[in-house]
Amino acid sequence: MVMNNIALGRYMPLDSVIHHLDPRAKIMVLLFLMIAVFIPAGAVGYVVIAAFIVVALFLSKLQISYALRAMKPMIWMMIFLLVINTLVIKTGTPWIQWGWFSVYSDAIYQTLYIVVRLMFMIILTTILTATTKPLDLTLGIEKLLKPFEKIGLPAHIIAMMISIALRFIPTLIEETQRIMNAQASRGVDFENGGLKEKIFSILSLIVPLFVSSFDRAEQLANAMEARGYDPNRQRTRYKVLKMKTKDIFGMAMSVVILGVCLGIWIL
Amino acid sequence: MDAIKVSGLSFSYDGKKDVLSDVAFSIPKGCYTTIIGHNGSGKSTIAKLLIGLMSPKQGSIEILGQSLNEESVYKLRDHVGIVFQNPDNQFIGSTVADDIAFGLENHCVPQEQMQDIIEDVAGRVGMLDFLNSEPTKLSGGQKQRVAIAGILAIEPEIIIFDESTSMLDPQGKASINEQIQKLHSEKDRTILSITHDMEEVAQSEYVIVLKDGHVVLTGTPMEIFAHEKELASMMLDIPFALKVSKELTKEKITNQEVCTLEEVVNQLCQLKSTI
Ligand SMILES: Nc1ncnc2c1ncn2[C@@H]1O[C@H](COP(=O)(O)OP(=O)(O)OP(=O)(O)O)[C@@H](O)[C@H]1O
Ligand SMILES: [Mg+2]
Secondary structure, three states: OHHHHHHOOOOOOOOOHHHHOOHHHHHHHHHHHHHHHHOOOHHHHHHHHHHHHHHHHHHOOOOHHHHHHOOHHHHHHHHHHHHHHHHHOOOOOEEEEEOOEEEEHHHHHHHHHHHHHHHHHHHHHHHHHHHOOHHHHHHHHHHHHHHHHHHOOOHHHHHHHHHHHHHHHHHHHHHHHHHHHHHHHOOOOOOOOOHHHHHHHHHHHHHHHHHHHHHHHHHHHHHHHHOOOOOOOOOOOOOOOOOOHHHHHHHHHHHHHHHHHHHHHHO | OEEEEEEEEEEOOOOOOOOEEEEEEEEEOOOEEEEEEOOOOOHHHHHHHHOOOOOOOEEEEEEOOEEOOOOOHHHHOOOEEEEOOOOHHHOOOOOHHHHHHHHHHHOOOOHHHHHHHHHHHHHHOOOHHHOOOOHHHOOHHHHHHHHHHHHHHHOOOEEEEEOOOOOOOHHHHHHHHHHHHHHHHHHOOEEEEEOOOHHHHHHOOEEEEEEOOEEEEEEOHHHHHOOHHHHHHOOOOOOHHHHHHHHHHHOOOOOOOOOOHHHHHHHHHHHHHHO
């Protein structure tokens, strides 16, 4: 039920060129393209970015439906945006005029503009998270943040935090399911009932979940310490990253796109 | 030198009721020791104190001749490893291989050696086919195997097992116990095993019996098993092999009581050859 939505942003174990790219390269590409998306480079810019996304999506062997599903939670936001924009923006040519209610062209353009940007960003992030194992992603982030360690940013601690969080998401989902079943077997109804019943049933889920999570966190910290983890000490790493030609090529492509967008904007 | 020396150790979780009171024992280097006791007798609490996760209310702990305190704890942890009772909350990596690697990373094992070590220890606990599995897709016993693999990879000087084979099937238990025995006999590691398995107790060299936070008996397995009535009052049983051996000596078939199946079989074989 509720849990199925979490499929979003999950790693898809396929075998594709994109999967085998260096996580650092993929993060950099994402970064460059995100910047490009925000440069007002008009239709040409968007076509270039869209072309890149289509190629990347194709190479990643991900199903189009998977990428589209990632967009589903956005529909409400888009509708909300559209309503607000039609009510607020009253410039451009009026397209509809019914008494007090009017829709202007700029409202529609403005909405489309934001929606396209959001779509690009979501698809790009989806491609990244679906083709990169969480642990590789963390490792990539850690390595990219490494230079900032000199100014006091604890890159390896941040990376450890992210990877522990990622490791425990499935466990917490499992736990939630278990508590829901346990409470349901004691007569708590999660599906029906009025507001009061709903609040009660959610509380009956949240409270034990918190208690067990804190307990788990303590035991986990104990286990980490007992196994010799000391955040202030040097550690070796099991996974190493190696940049290959295709990684450089990918990053170069995204830099070119960023350059094109910048060029159009400035000229 | 003693591997572990504990004296006058008291501990309380809530500051009111003492979970451990005046516990004292010492374990020589290279000794295979077992701790037994009823549920809630304080066994896991001792384990947590020995690895320095909590500090005692009173008393002192010495590990390898060094007193355990705030300063020495990180250094001493390089020499002490533990496998906890609950396998769920000690699985830190997101896959089996990553979890075994976690300990190696902390102990600064060079990267080039890691893959070989991981495959070797995973094979020894029968988890080689699961190297890329996530913890949520493993059973409790499989997670215990991974935790044990993690310690085999490090091979610290002192290893504490807190009921770490409780979820294994009989065959798995036997093969893991064999691995532990090997660490003890071949690598001369000090083993401290908390267990309810009397067959394992019979195989150890030294036994500590705990009751309500007190040490009530210490000695070799045979010395401990001589207090059959007292053990029974603590819900502890003597091993099956010893029961058989007792009957055999009562019937004057053999003349000495022994407590492992192996020894009983040996006695009987010798008997057969003398007939
Ligand atoms: N985190 C804790 N907070 C408060 N009390 C605790 C905690 N852990 C254990 N205790 C209490 O301390 C006592 C000893 O617990 P401990 O876990 O050491 O027992 P044990 O001998 O390992 O038992 P078992 O055979 O069931 O594993 C118990 O009475 C228990 O209720
Ligand atoms: Mg215990």
